[in-house]
Amino acid sequence: MKLTGKVAVVTGGATGIGRVIALKLADRGAAIMIADINEEAAAVTAAEIEEISGRSATFTTDVTDVETCRELAAATVDTLGPADFLINNAGIAGAPGWQERSFSTEEDWKRTYQVNVIGMSNVTSAFRPQMTERRSGRIVNIASIAGREGRPAIPHYSASKAAVISLTQATALELARFNITVNAICPGLLWTPMWEQVGDRYARDNPAYKGMTARQVFDAMIEERIPMKKEQTPEDVADTVAFFISDDAKNITGQALNVDGGFFMR
Numbered sequence: 001m002k003l004t005g006k007v008a009v010v011t012g013g014a015t016g017i018g019r020v021i022a023l024k025l026a027d028r029g030a031a032i033m034i035a036d037i038n039e040e041a042a043a044v045t046a047a048e049i050e051e052i053s054g055r056s057a058t059f060t061t062d063v064t065d066v067e068t069c070r071e072l073a074a075a076t077v078d079t080l081g082p083a084d085f086l087i088n089n090a091g092i093a094g095a096p097g098w099q100e101r102s103f104s105t106e107e108d109w110k111r112t113y114q115v116n117v118i119g120m121s122n123v124t125s126a127f128r129p130q131m132t133e134r135r136s137g138r139i140v141n142i143a144s145i146a147g148r149e150g151r152p153a154i155p156h157y158s159a160s161k162a163a164v165i166s167l168t169q170a171t172a173l174e175l176a177r178f179n180i181t182v183n184a185i186c187p188g189l190l191w192t193p194m195w196e197q198v199g200d201r202y203a204r205d206n207p208a209y210k211g212m213t214a215r216q217v218f219d220a221m222i223e224e225r226i227p228m229k230k231e232q233t234p235e236d237v238a239d240t241v242a243f244f245i246s247d248d249a250k251n252i253t254g255q256a257l258n259v260d261g262g263f264f265m266r
């Protein structure tokens with residue numbers, strides 16, 4: 001579906017999965033607001049987008065700060081127009097140094113919940129008025145298969161992503177009467193810097209993977225757990241975002257879709 005004339009906001013859009021989502025939507029013609037705490041990387045991605053769709057903006061955003069989220073919503077209207085699509089992608093795996101720890105600390109729980117759950121709610125609340133006013137909008141929240149079942153390496157992260165699935169359902173119920181859909185995506189195993197650190201944790205703390213490199217742990221998990229026997233990519237996630245915001249998905253809301261090669265079948 002062409003997205004010319006539409007405006008999409010991607011939190012955490014400067015790097016990783018968010019960057020690929022932003023480029024995909026730009027490729028279909030949308031103007032993109034990159035809302036990321038990493039100002040420098042956001043500028044680089046915005047420049048890439050300018051070359052594709054010609055319309056992008058950045059707003060340095062810490063999703064944990066309510067006031068900044070409100071300013072982001074206002075800046076989006078001023079620079080690109082009201083948001084048609086909000087992609088809540090910003091997320092972290094733990095407080096700084098989480099990958100060195102064998103057990104989650106209170107700080108890991110607090111910081112992860114603050115960004116992954118409360119931050120998502122902050123941004124959604126900030127954009128709600130411009131979507132309800134126009135009785136139109138699509139919101140896509142990036143959760144994880146870690147939210148489907150508690151995983152041993154990072155319990156605080158698993159719990160935060162389960163909360164994202166629940167938040168998605170609650171927001172979908174709240175906004176349905178305004179013709180706004182809210183769905184979540186649960187990406188599976190993606191070879192990213194985040195997963196490399198998770199793999200190191202497994203190799204250190206889980207006897208089944210002792211002594212392996214992070215990549216070997218990753219490949220072993222694909223072999224053991226993924227029926228389709230292949231890893232997922234940021235492009236897979238971006239394609240699913242494109243589906244959820246398309247007319248084909250106009251009657252789908254409150255869902256969490258696993259993009260995981262069959263890892264979880266629920």
Ligand SMILES: NC(=O)c1ccc[n+]([C@@H]2O[C@H](COP(=O)([O-])OP(=O)(O)OC[C@H]3O[C@@H](n4cnc5c(N)ncnc54)[C@H](O)[C@@H]3O)[C@@H](O)[C@H]2O)c1
Pocket residue numbers: 011012013014015016017018035036037038061062063064089090091092115119142143144145186187188189190191192193194195
């Ligand atoms: N990488 C994976 O294997 C994987 C799997 C499942 C789900 N996810 C989820 O996908 C999303 C993107 O992950 P990724 O691997 O691309 O990670 P990443 O670290 O590459 O990207 C996350 C982006 O969010 C930004 N960010 C972090 N804290 C922020 C804050 N407080 N305010 C605004 N922006 C902030 C970062 O600057 C970064 O640009 C996350 O929600 C993550 O939990 C990732």
